[in-house]
Amino acid sequence: MTATTPSPTNPYTRANPFPARVAENRPLTLAGSEKETRHIVVDIRGSGLSYQVGDSLGIFARNPAEIVDELLQALGLSGEETVSLAGQTASLRELLARQFVLNRPTKKFVRSLAEKLSPGESRVQLQALCQNESELDAYLHGKDYIDLLRSYPDVSFGADELLGLLGRALPRLYSIASGPAVYPEEIHLTVAVVRFHAHGREKLGLASGHLSRQQPSEPHELPVYVQPAKHFRLPEDPAASLIMIGPGTGVAPFRAFLQQRGALGHTGRNWLFFGEQHRATDFFYEEEFLELQRKGVLSRLDTAFSRDQAQKVYVQHRMIEQGAQLWAWLQEGAHLYVCGDAHRMAKDVHQALIEIAQRFGGMSPEDAAHYVNVALAKEEKRYHKDVY
Numbered sequence: 001m002t003a004t005t006p007s008p009t010n011p012y013t014r015a016n017p018f019p020a021r022v023a024e025n026r027p028l029t030l031a032g033s034e035k036e037t038r039h040i041v042v043d044i045r046g047s048g049l050s051y052q053v054g055d056s057l058g059i060f061a062r063n064p065a066e067i068v069d070e071l072l073q074a075l076g077l078s079g080e081e082t083v084s085l086a087g088q089t090a091s092l093r094e095l096l097a098r099q100f101v102l103n104r105p106t107k108k109f110v111r112s113l114a115e116k117l118s119p120g121e122s123r124v125q126l127q128a129l130c131q132n133e134s135e136l137d138a139y140l141h142g143k144d145y146i147d148l149l150r151s152y153p154d155v156s157f158g159a160d161e162l163l164g165l166l167g168r169a170l171p172r173l174y175s176i177a178s179g180p181a182v183y184p185e186e187i188h189l190t191v192a193v194v195r196f197h198a199h200g201r202e203k204l205g206l207a208s209g210h211l212s213r214q215q216p217s218e219p220h221e222l223p224v225y226v227q228p229a230k231h232f233r234l235p236e237d238p239a240a241s242l243i244m245i246g247p248g249t250g251v252a253p254f255r256a257f258l259q260q261r262g263a264l265g266h267t268g269r270n271w272l273f274f275g276e277q278h279r280a281t282d283f284f285y286e287e288e289f290l291e292l293q294r295k296g297v298l299s300r301l302d303t304a305f306s307r308d309q310a311q312k313v314y315v316q317h318r319m320i321e322q323g324a325q326l327w328a329w330l331q332e333g334a335h336l337y338v339c340g341d342a343h344r345m346a347k348d349v350h351q352a353l354i355e356i357a358q359r360f361g362g363m364s365p366e367d368a369a370h371y372v373n374v375a376l377a378k379e380e381k382r383y384h385k386d387v388y
């Protein structure tokens with residue numbers, strides 16, 4: 001089943017999302033944190049939607065009304081212009097809010113902007129930038145359309161012309177952080193809000209910014225669909241042991257795994273590695289995890305708070321510290337799961353696993369790499385990744 005195929009268990013799809021309500025929106029990071037990560041509860045009552053642990057929720061976001069207003073003002077347009085797009089007729093304001101990325105300019109737009117400048121130094125400079133991809137990337141870093149239009153206030157675009165130059169907004173996926181056995185009518189998410197200052201203004205991620213603004217009291221409609229996981233599933237055997245590596249928002253599916261295994265009475269052991277910047281402000285779901293430990297659902301919890309000491313400590317350091325135990329669990333048939341940052345963390349965790357196979361399994365570097373990449377991942381299907 002895919003997110004585009006309706007079925008009795010999933011009547012709503014990416015092409016026909018369910019207008020859900022946000023039932024809860026609270027910070028997981030405490031005052032003083034360098035980050036803003038939020039717990040979002042999406043109410044799916046009445047939708048007929050169902051989900052499994054490992055699935056993600058697709059959400060369609062709206063741009064903030066004030067950003068749409070500022071952009072229209074910078075363009076000298078009212079927003080009431082009627083525009084047709086893919087057979088749909090709506091006001092320019094509504095289409096800008098729902099259908100387009102407004103926080104990252106396309107290169108097509110910048111090239112068109114350069115063309116429109118009157119002959120002179122600015123035009124020559126911007127046209128030269130447009131010839132050099134890396135310089136253009138550096139120039140655009142952290143800028144949005146409003147920044148660009150304010151730098152070149154004499155340039156104007158018609159409504160249809162503008163829409164032809166913008167990038168279309170795509171839904172964003174968030175790992176589901178709840179177990180359906182506990183919350184059949186809610187979907188919980190762990191969302192790191194993209195929020196930064198650049199070029200004199202606060203900038204927000206499209207979807208994480210949208211989610212951060214949702215107020216439970218508002219009858220706001222959040223279009224959502226369930227994106228089934230392909231391979232990121234609990235093992236079929238309820239007695240199988242799990243090793244879960246989930247720093248940052250990567251912890252989301254593991255909260256779901258633990259809830260589900262606890263509710264279904266799975267007897268397998270569960271070991272969680274969690275990492276964030278500071279224990280005092282960024283230990284997401286601390287009370288819940290400690291309670292699961294008390295109940296015996298969470299057998300082991302190892303944490304790596306990277307910025308609580310002079311040297312960085314990451315989850316892979318904890319894995320290596322506990323390498324003998326981790327190796328023993330793997331030898332006994334445990335399944336290993338990794339979720340979160342794909343760019344650095346997942347690669348380093350992968351290397352740590354190879355190192356553990358060498359140091360604690362006595363393997364040569366080649367055999368250790370083969371064990372992790374082939375035996376564990378492909379043949380025995382006990383190494384699962386959901387990284388982004």
Ligand SMILES: Cc1cc2nc3c(=O)[nH]c(=O)nc-3n(C[C@H](O)[C@H](O)[C@H](O)COP(=O)(O)OP(=O)(O)OC[C@H]3O[C@@H](n4cnc5c(N)ncnc54)[C@H](O)[C@@H]3O)c2cc1C
Nearest residue numbers: 142172173174175190191192196205206207208249252388
């Ligand atoms: C399968 C899957 C599961 C996921 N699960 C989760 C999850 O559980 N929780 C979660 O939080 N996310 C998750 N994500 C990521 C999520 O889908 C979004 O990509 C993320 O929230 C950012 O989207 P956005 O629309 O808020 O930001 P966007 O509008 O897409 O903006 C992000 C972009 O802003 C720019 N940017 C960011 N910071 C700066 C800066 N300081 N200066 C200049 N530019 C900057 C970068 O270009 C960055 O790519 C998941 C992704 C996938 C694919």
Ligand SMILES: NC(=O)c1ccc[n+]([C@@H]2O[C@H](COP(=O)([O-])OP(=O)(O)OC[C@H]3O[C@@H](n4cnc5c(N)ncnc54)[C@H](OP(=O)(O)O)[C@@H]3O)[C@@H](O)[C@H]2O)c1
Nearest residue numbers: 192247248249250275276277306314341342344345348388
């Ligand atoms: N601005 C953005 O565009 C933005 C915002 C939010 C999330 N994201 C992306 O979403 C993903 C998850 O972000 P997140 O907020 O959940 O947390 P994250 O950025 O992955 O950070 C979680 C923890 O992992 C640590 N870490 C950093 N590098 C690591 C490595 N190589 N190996 C192991 N741990 C490492 C961090 O430490 P330190 O921070 O101390 O190094 C922090 O303690 C990442 O891909 C991130 O890039 C992007």
